[in-house]
Amino acid sequence: CVRQLGKQGVVGAKIVFFFSCFSCLSVVPYLFFNYQPMTMQQVFYLLMAGLMAAGGQFSITSAYTYAPAKEISVYDYTQVLFAAVLGFVFLKQVPDVYSLVGYVIIIGVAFWNFQRQKKIQN
The missing domain is CATH 1.10.287 (Helix Hairpins)
Incomplete structure (x- = not known):
């Protein structure tokens, strides 16, 4: 929208x-x-x-x-990672297994999207 x-x-x-x-x-x-x-x-x-x-x-x-949403939305989810880091540093919150799996998915999809876009441009 x-x-x-x-x-x-x-x-x-x-x-x-x-x-x-x-x-x-x-x-x-x-x-x-x-x-x-x-x-x-x-x-x-x-x-x-x-x-x-x-x-x-x-x-x-x-x-x-x-830019199209498909190229941006994945990076918008990095706010979850920043919140986790800030929560750990300032509030001593330790992420559970589900959170860690989510972080891996977010970083993995962002990296995959970056590589895909790089191939398209070449």
């Missing part, structure tokens, strides 16, 4: 805006029934997470606008 919108001339910022609006609206019922005030530290962390997420969303929207 993002690629088609980009081809039709819809600006990436507009795509990100509507995606963000939908995301925010989808959690309103949860917020309404389970609201708890946040500390200033939590507000700061939330703002920083929002800024990083916005940067990532603009980047991935731009990538999907200029």
